[in-house]
Ligand SMILES: Cc1cc2nc3c(=O)[nH]c(=O)nc-3n(C[C@H](O)[C@H](O)[C@H](O)COP(=O)(O)O)c2cc1C
């Protein structure tokens with residue numbers, strides 16, 4: 258039983274600073290925080306940056322890095338006698354191949370710069386635009402009052418940009434309606450879905466839009482406590498947030514910002530796993546309900562938003578909800594689309610929500626090679642055939658096509674790719690990142706990856722004999738979105754590219 262005064266929220270940072278889980282570090286941290294040793298041990302082992310610290314080169318095995326030759330790079334590092342580890346997507350898909358160096362710095366292997374949309378003041382985020390330090394949207398929202406601000410958000414049609422596309426105004430209203438007055442605003446900057454790097458660019462180029470959006474949200478739900486949870490590998494981005502908080506010390510003086518670094522676990526992007534991690538526990542998703550708006554951080558009502566969602570808010574306050582809504586085509590607003598893989602200019606493009614792949618690739622300078630397939634919204638969205646290049650990339654149309662908008666991390670694959678191999682890369686990602694608490698997800702993700710490996714080795718589709726049943730069980734029996742979609746890459750690849758799964 259944990260003592261009431263135990264300082265659990267500190268243990269993950271202390272473990273990382275101590276260099277990982279060792280008998281000495283655990284004993285010392287237990288003495289300093291009052292958390293039992295076994296508990297610290299079990300918690301620390303959950304996080305890859307704590308569990309496997311030390312000198313090695315970590316090579317990204319996300320889809321875009323694999324397409325760019327990550328296997329060859331890893332082999333050359335090993336051949337040179339250096340320690341090498343394969344890790345899940347590092348959020349540098351536009352600059353593939355990405356590594357984390359021995360002293361934990363991100364290093365990329367491309368001669369190209371990231372591309373972004375040109376400066377256009379009409380856009381909500383406008384990555385290339387000037388930085389606005391006036392915080393005038395915050396002042397205006399305070400004079401408008403919560404009711405009018407939430408009405409503007411409702412009119413804007415703003416949907417959560419973290420993956421689920423849930424209407425933002427409903428969450429704001431829900432938190433405000435709770436009788437508990439201790440509330441939190443939490444920014445989800447854990448961005449780790451393979452193919453996704455839009456929050457990275459927002460934090461680096463327009464951090465004040467994110468901070469101002471967070472401050473507006475906090476003022477409207479009547480709190481001054483704001484937490485930002487940023488993935489542990491994003492060192493420059495962490496520095497950018499802290500710099501921006503310092504620059505905006507005056508306009509933000511009434512708010513307390515706490516910036517917390519993650520420790521290398523993709524699942525902590527799932528909002529309830531994020532809350533567990535913030536509370537110093539293993540990042541294991543909670544059962545919902547209750548939803549975080551009712552019982553979130555420390556059991557209190559919490560408004561959790563993705564970086565991009567919250568960074569849209571100042572523009573909505575400045576120019577009104579209708580202006581934002583009209584920026585979209587099939588759904589409301591402008592949208593940051595990431596694009597990488599087999600295209601000329603990978604990067605982040607802010608376009609009307611509902612553009613097609615063809616238009617997005619046009620913005621990115623065209624295809625390289627003959628396009629075969631694309632993954633529209635991260636690993637979770639599976640694969641679609643290039644014949645769907647004119648489908649609007651929005652929440653509704655992609656869901657109807659059996660895929661999802663997800664984090665809008667689009668990856669293009671050309672006809673040099675074997676789709677069974679590509680499906681295998683994504684299956685491996687989900688197997689590694691499953692938190693393990695649901696048997697269908699834990700066992701199913703491993704089973705599907707093994708069967709796909711068996712097919713790749715033997716060329717006999719009998720390997721997939723039970724794959725559909727296992728996929729069904731995963732979708733039905735999992736607590737969170739990871740287990741529900743982990744079979745998608747294999748399912749969609751087999752459906753759309755049957756020739757790649759024939760007897761060899
Ligand atoms: C496995 C998994 C991983 C997720 N990763 C992220 C993430 O990295 N960033 C994010 O904002 N949302 C992520 N989400 C979605 C969050 O759970 C949540 O819906 C979101 O942060 C809410 O903010 P929004 O309404 O602004 O989208 C993830 C969801 C799942 C199921």
Ligand code: SF4
Pocket residue numbers: 524541542690691692693694695696698699735736737738739740741
């Ligand atoms: S579905 Fe997978 S990742 Fe999600 S809670 Fe269950 S075991 Fe963990």
